[in-house]
Amino acid sequence: MKRFLKTDGWNIIEEEFHIKNQRASESIFSIGNGRIGQRGNFEETYTGDTLQGSYIAGIYFQDRTRVGWWKNGYPRYFSRMPNAPYWSGINLRLIDEELNLEVWDINEFERKLLMKEGLSERTFTVTSPKGYTLKIHVERFYSMALLNLCLIKYSVTSVNYEGKVSLLPYINGDVIHESSNFNEKMWNIILAETTHDYALLWTQTKGEDSQACCATTYQLFKNNKEITNRPIRIEKEKLVGFSVGSDVKPGETLSLIKYTSIVSSLYCDRKKLVEESINEAQKAKGIGWAALLDEQKKEWSKIWDIIDVKIEGDDEVQQAIRFNLFQIHQNYKGDNPSLNIGSKGFTGEKYGGNTQWNTELCCIPYYLLAGFENLAINLLLYRYNHLPKAIENAEKLGFTNGAALYPMVTMDGVECHNEWEITFEEIHRNGIIAYTIDLYTNYTGKTDYVAKYGLEVLIGISRFWSQRVSFSTPKQKYVILGVTGPNEYENNVDNNWYTNYSCIQNLKSTLYYLELVKTKYPDDYQRVLDKTGFQLEETERWQDIIENMYFPEDKERGILVQQDGYMDKELKLVSDINPSERPISQHWSWDRILRSCFIKQSDVLLGIYLYRNYFDKEAIKKNFLFYEPRTLHESSLSYFVHAILAARIGDVDNAYDLFLKATRLDLDDYNNDLKEGLHITSMPGSWLALVEGFAGMKLDRGKASFEPLIPPKWQSYQFKVKFIGYFLVIKVSHKEMSVNNLADTDVCIQVYGKNYSIKPKSELIIAINC
Structure with missing residues (x-):
């Protein structure tokens, strides 16, 4: 720091x-x-x-x-x-x-x-x-x-x-x-x-x-x-x-x-x-x-x-979260679907100004919840417009029949990254692109995008997964071999849990939206079938993969295992590393990094965060307590995810520490790389950590729920959020949560499992015990 x-x-x-x-x-x-x-x-x-x-x-x-x-x-x-x-x-x-x-x-x-x-x-x-x-x-x-x-x-x-x-x-x-x-x-x-x-x-x-x-x-x-x-x-x-x-x-x-x-x-x-x-x-x-x-x-x-966040009692965090929001909005205007956001924006040359999957993980969710739906749409259209090139990228690797592999690093849809273990093995980026299509319909309640554009992308990605999996006779399960997960300190592994889980969730989404579009948008459904050459028989294999995918797990510990062989490593903790050797990417040989148990960012915890509605608090807690002490957070995408999960399990002190590092990652140069530029596309993660972490906001098909926490140091925090077309102003203190409905219609929410209805232009105040 x-x-x-x-x-x-x-x-x-x-x-x-x-x-x-x-x-x-x-x-x-x-x-x-x-x-x-x-x-x-x-x-x-x-x-x-x-x-x-x-x-x-x-x-x-x-x-x-x-x-x-x-x-x-x-x-x-x-x-x-x-x-x-x-x-x-x-x-x-x-x-x-x-x-x-x-x-x-x-x-x-x-x-x-x-x-x-x-x-x-x-x-x-x-x-x-x-x-x-x-x-x-x-x-x-x-x-x-x-x-x-x-x-x-x-x-x-x-x-x-x-x-x-x-x-x-x-x-x-x-x-x-x-x-x-x-x-x-x-x-x-x-x-x-x-x-x-x-x-x-x-x-x-x-x-x-x-x-x-x-x-x-x-x-x-x-x-x-x-x-x-x-x-x-x-x-x-x-x-x-x-x-x-x-x-x-x-x-x-x-x-x-x-x-x-x-x-x-x-x-x-x-x-x-x-x-x-x-x-x-x-x-x-x-x-x-x-x-x-x-x-x-x-x-x-x-x-x-629209975007301002007010945090009383913590000037360091207040400054940092405003800095992050300021930077993302001055580095991306969002008025042109031919443009995406470079990882460094206009602040440096690393990564060549190219787009990576950070946009889907951090930026699109932020734009949707913060009230910039048009920006999110243009980022989704950016990927849709590059679908033909994603299909070409897959064809270069031997995939057929319209299978699509989106590039790891790109400006115009063509893969331009040339490190084999990342470019061709880090296929999980397909998963987050499919994820955000479903996220858009979930957060806005609108299905027109998936009918007109998104379904084609989902079909292409599902065809890729269908061809990329293998059937293991000894396991009698489908497996995915030779991949690199988001944790880039592990290369060419088999059955990376996050990659396998993303695969089946993508397939499920495609099946769901095929049926939805067929029922609700029959003309678009027929157009997509004609354009893609989709055959209903394809779904039989997809369903079989969903039902028979292999997932590594440690039943004794009650955790999901990052990938085959991870538990064979010497399971040390980050605290065992000499601080002078951090970040290890700047001090250790690559061979030493690959053989160690240390994680750049946790694949398992990222998957649990993205698909959090499928995991209860006990499962989150067991996996968090195992993986977080072994995670180095040497990726800008790491701290905010861990902060959200720490808040979800009620570990407010750990959540605050991780949140502080997520918000001040660049201002305090935690990873000793500030000279190369700011981490623009991960900056919205700090806002998500506040909203989805401390406020505990979850959205599920038009239903918003909150489980707020507040760090002891803070007096209160306040932000504005949008879902299903309505703006709410949320304020949380140690005694109460207030929800101001700015819409012209009733809005229903859930707080700590209890249902509330808020009248138009009215404020709801709920006593809480944080």
């Missing part, structure tokens, strides 16, 4: 410059609007250790795969979201010195992420090698109202300097992608142009022909009065911008506002990219900083009105 940020309910604050933590801070102070975004890089020159990253949603580059030796089935390309032209640069120069925070003396330094407003601020006082002192204040935001706009206000106040201050706003297309397999530059420059009004860089990715145009203009102020002077135009092959400035005396302030529009071919006809980007930048200048910032605050106010 690394604690270097000030605790504050609404803001992330770094009160001094931590040069060793610079990359980590760049991750924390990332900012965006779901369409464009970047790491929290400095605007001015900085020659220290940095990962300068700017990103555009939906733009990707096919990086050639690089492996030690080739195996049949390996993808030839790894899709990456390329580091885009750097649009936020503003260099600061005195007569013969250029500001560089690695070289200049830093007297004071503070940066803030104002989450309520969606604004980044940085204030610092520096002294140059020649003894000139300046105070600088920088504000930056990505507009949530006008999604192509990035704005920066850069102000310089002289303390003891008299002379010319020059500010150089620029766009640089000569960028590198730090994790590129072959150190390739990923952009071609179509046009670099600077006039006295604007500068623009029109770019195109190599090979894929995606295009983006960045245009920038500016305003210059001295002591809050706008000044005009003819700029020095900068126009190079890959860099455009201006040099503007003024003479200043001690106490005087020079401010530059930079208006930048970034327009991509995903949203605009490429013939109009240049015109559109110039017009948007100049229009923003006409509107002005103050009005645009006011609109930014209004847009964020609308979001916070």
Whole structure:
């Protein structure tokens, strides 16, 4: 754990410059609007250790795969979201010195992420090698109202300097992608142009022909009065911008506002990219900083009105859960079904900006319960639209008849991950995709999606399972051999419990929805049959698999066994490991990890969480007490699941400890990987841990139940939740639970097994004993 940020309910604050933590801070102070975004890089020159990253949603580059030796089935390309032209640069120069925070003396330094407003601020006082002192204040935001706009206000106040201050706003297309397999530059420059009004860089990715145009203009102020002077135009092959400035005396302030529009071919006809980007930048200048910032605050106010969580008595958790919610909403807008959410969002390059199964595990449930059904639908459509490629992916591995294997890592539906034990063995990702289709109907009460789209996906996934299982003659059971579960510290195992259980639950769902669609949507049913070539005889094998699947278990201990052979390991506890060797992925050999009993994240407990309506508290408790002490939580998906289950068995202290780590995973850098970017797609897990864990919310076909707990440290907690189309405001204290029904109709819920009906626009207060 690394604690270097000030605790504050609404803001992330770094009160001094931590040069060793610079990359980590760049991750924390990332900012965006779901369409464009970047790491929290400095605007001015900085020659220290940095990962300068700017990103555009939906733009990707096919990086050639690089492996030690080739195996049949390996993808030839790894899709990456390329580091885009750097649009936020503003260099600061005195007569013969250029500001560089690695070289200049830093007297004071503070940066803030104002989450309520969606604004980044940085204030610092520096002294140059020649003894000139300046105070600088920088504000930056990505507009949530006008999604192509990035704005920066850069102000310089002289303390003891008299002379010319020059500010150089620029766009640089000569960028590198730090994790590129072959150190390739990923952009071609179509046009670099600077006039006295604007500068623009029109770019195109190599090979894929995606295009983006960045245009920038500016305003210059001295002591809050706008000044005009003819700029020095900068126009190079890959860099455009201006040099503007003024003479200043001690106490005087020079401010530059930079208006930048970034327009991509995903949203605009490429013939109009240049015109559109110039017009948007100049229009923003006409509107002005103050009005645009006011609109930014209004847009964020609308979001916070829905998502805000209030926790009284715990500022650390309050800050962290707001940070997680802020980041997920500024990294994904959800208005385009061709886009998904990269594991790092706009905050880093690890995983190439690709989509993984984290989206289905954390993001879709959050969006459904938090009231963003349209975002969940677009994420479901993303997978539906990639069904043909999922079928192609399966065909490459020898599957037939429309069997679908969704990719482990992807941008466009094609598998681009090339580690065999993950890419082709971690087939459980099929299970969570099917799971969320059922989750959508369960949480919303709507079945139209499954009729129009979801049933096709379920059939493809069920066909995959049907072909992937084997029948074991000695066991007289179906088995699934050679897989890797979510616990990636076990590779190529047989009968991973979670994978086997996901298989039969997927098959059950497919059978259920086949009957539902046949009855309720006969036209869609016939269309799906015609399109997929589905034969009723297929269901006979599916039913046989359901009834005869093998599941490893330890009857003496009363637990489900992670996979065949796990109980043969030396069953040590995480507490037996020297803390200096954690995380073990950064200290142990892979051979040592694979032979150990230690778990990256528990497969069994994940399965129990997802299918929790099928397990009673005693079963949850036995498995939790066995697996949690052996789980390292070296996956960002682990803490929140364990927190929910700890709450379900009434272990409030353990639940709180796990919840704290889930919420502050990035802020405190628990796994020593913050420098690589934030864990964007697991961040909603902290919200789920509050709602499904401490509030004990469960939904089952239109019925909502609660079993609330509250940690001793808290005075109360409050959140808003949506199910079957109705918003409820839930507040839990140590004495009572209040449920405010915001709907225009009666809402029925269950609390501790007792039924209640809440009138429209009314509040129900229930005495509880937490």
